[in-house]
Amino acid sequence: ETGVTQTPRHLVMGMTNKKSLKCEQHLGHNAMYWYKQSAKKPLELMFVYNFKEQTENNSVPSRFSPECPNSSHLFLHLHTLQPEDSALYLCASSQGGDAGELFFGEGSRLTVL
Amino acid sequence: GQNIDQPTEMTATEGAIVQINCTYQTSGFNGLFWYQQHAGEAPTFLSYNVLDGLEEKGRFSSFLSRSKGYSYLLLKELQMKDSASYLCAVLDSNYQLIWGAGTKLIIKP
Numbered sequence: 395e396t397g398v399t400q401t402p403r404h405l406v407m408g409m410t411n412k413k414s415l416k417c418e419q420h421l422g423h424n425a426m427y428w429y430k431q432s433a434k435k436p437l438e439l440m441f442v443y444n445f446k447e448q449t450e451n452n453s454v455p456s457r458f459s460p461e462c463p464n465s466s467h468l469f470l471h472l473h474t475l476q477p478e479d480s481a482l483y484l485c486a487s488s489q490g491g492d493a494g495e496l497f498f499g500e501g502s503r504l505t506v507l
Numbered sequence: 508g509q510n511i512d513q514p515t516e517m518t519a520t521e522g523a524i525v526q527i528n529c530t531y532q533t534s535g536f537n538g539l540f541w542y543q544q545h546a547g548e549a550p551t552f553l554s555y556n557v558l559d560g561l562e563e564k565g566r567f568s569s570f571l572s573r574s575k576g577y578s579y580l581l582l583k584e585l586q587m588k589d590s591a592s593y594l595c596a597v598l599d600s601n602y603q604l605i606w607g608a609g610t611k612l613i614i615k616p
Contacts, residue, residue, distance in 0.1 A: 398549070434515065434608055435608055436605075437606040494598070495540070495552050496542075496604075497552075498551070
């Protein structure tokens with residue numbers, strides 16, 4: 395138990411579907427992150443929210459749309475994805491917005507058909 | 508560009524010692540992290556080094572040389588549960604985390 399919960403753990407979707415990934419942290423942290431993890435590649439930072447404000451968008455395609463309604467919840471809305479978007483999507487939180495020690499969820503394994 | 512290099516895979520024997528190396532070239536340096544990730548699980552924090560030298564934490568130790576852009580993670584008295592991927596990450600001058608691709612460690616009986 396890391397204090398960061400992600401749902402669903404597994405998701406299979408077609409290229410025309412719309413789905414959402416959810417992340418919730420119970421640690422009282424102020425910053426939340428979305429990362430993409432592909433096999434044998436470094437973690438790719440997608441989005442950062444600090445005190446509910448988006449502070450980082452690493453040139454992520456618009457088919458990925460984040461939402462942070464409060465400091466404890468983070469969503470990643472998915473629309474018209476491509477097969478190359480299949481990966482493990484990790485949510486993380488930290489006390490401050492300058493990365494530092496991250497607490498990760500177990501990830502949502504996404505497969506795009 | 509910024510780069511973190513670590514071996515893709517290593518194999519070691521239960522009870523032995525293994526050293527996982529990490530070299531980095533980054534824009535500035537504000538610390539180096541090691542994370543452990545078991546298959547299908549969340550990465551979890553192992554260590555943080557910002558000054559040169561060795562930090563020991565039980566069976567795990569982490570070493571840093573800033574002048575050489577080099578770190579290693581040393582695991583002693585290996586146990587089967589140490590089979591995992593080990594991720595090296597550097598905090599650059601903009602406080603962005605730069606990640607290595609991870610080292611998959613396989614422990615054999």
